[in-house]
Amino acid sequence: MKRPNKFISFCFLINALQAAIFIGLFVGLIPIVLISQKLGNRLFEMFGSDTFMYIFNGLTFFSFINWIFCIRFWYKNDKYSKAIFGLLFPNVIYAPFYYYQVIIKKRPLRNTIDSPNLDLEKNENAIDQNDFVALTRKNIFEIIELWSSKDKQLDYQDSVPIADVSSELFCQWADSYTPEFIDFREAFNTVELGLLSEFDKELNIISGKTPNRLPEIREFIETDEWKVLSDKAKEILIELNTVGNISSRCTTPDF
Known part of the structure; x- marks a missing residue:
């Protein structure tokens, strides 16, 4: 000016x-x-x-x-x-x-109609992306923790009596594990993605062996199929904790 x-x-x-x-x-x-x-x-x-x-x-x-x-x-x-x-x-x-x-005094001039500040919009987008990463990791790790713990599954059933916990264990993983999307892949490092892929592969194998209508959770936890997946979840949690990749909120799996 x-x-x-x-x-x-x-x-x-x-x-x-x-x-x-x-x-x-x-x-x-x-x-x-x-x-x-x-x-x-x-x-x-x-x-x-x-x-x-x-x-x-x-x-x-x-x-x-x-x-x-x-x-x-x-x-x-x-x-x-x-x-x-x-x-x-x-x-x-x-x-x-x-x-x-x-x-x-040089106060700010208004020569244009108010419009969103681009820098602010970029910062908001960055915050949204960080929130997405944190939420994605939290959901995935919580599902694996749930698979690893018989007590947590039974507590879930007791707190929500109408829930079909056996089916939800599979459905929650199917809804949350989406490695085909780049945003999902960017939420995890290479080691984590490899371990999650192992669990997904095992879950798909077991899913093919189980009946379409799963028994309620108290019966399902007594089956060999449940034990295979629960053991796999425990194994993955231990490996994640060992390499220091898992969220600090995750606990040692119940044995």
């Missing part, structure tokens, strides 16, 4: 002086008249004299130039701010305040 020239700066100073005089007269004359009517009449005579009017009109010329500059500046650089109301109604009285804000 190009700075105004010295003449405009001079006009601003004159405008500020005139605005101060006008505000001072408006605010100060009322109590003076109330205190002393005689003194008030003398002041009115002085301010109504030709000399004062010549001086005041001369100041008004420079103030008017500063006001025009502010209007032009607003239109080119700040037209989506509400400053136009001050420039149109109090006009030359408000102009020095506007000049001070945008030229001297």
Whole structure:
């Protein structure tokens, strides 16, 4: 933004002086008249004299130039701010305040309609991605933990009596294990992906051996198929804990 020239700066100073005089007269004359009517009449005579009017009109010329500059500046650089109301109604009285804000103090200008900040949007997207990674890892590890623990499965059934825990063990894994998606793969390192693939392979083999309608969980945990998958889940949890890849919230599997 190009700075105004010295003449405009001079006009601003004159405008500020005139605005101060006008505000001072408006605010100060009322109590003076109330205190002393005689003194008030003398002041009115002085301010109504030709000399004062010549001086005041001369100041008004420079103030008017500063006001025009502010209007032009607003239109080119700040037209989506509400400053136009001050420039149109109090006009030359408000102009020095506007000049001070945008030229001297350099407040942020509004030359465009408010739009989402791109940097903020990128940060929000990054936060969302981090949340997705954390949630994906949490879901997968919790399912493996559930498979590894007979007690947790029975507690789940007791807390939700209508749940078909046997079927949910398979369905939860099928819904959460999605290595075909890049976002899922990026949530785990190479070692973790290999271990998860081993568990998925074993689960698919066992799934093919079980009936379409699985027995309720208290019966299912007594089958060889359940024991194979539970042992595999325990093995994977131990390996993950050994290499330090699993979430710190995971506990040692129940044996």
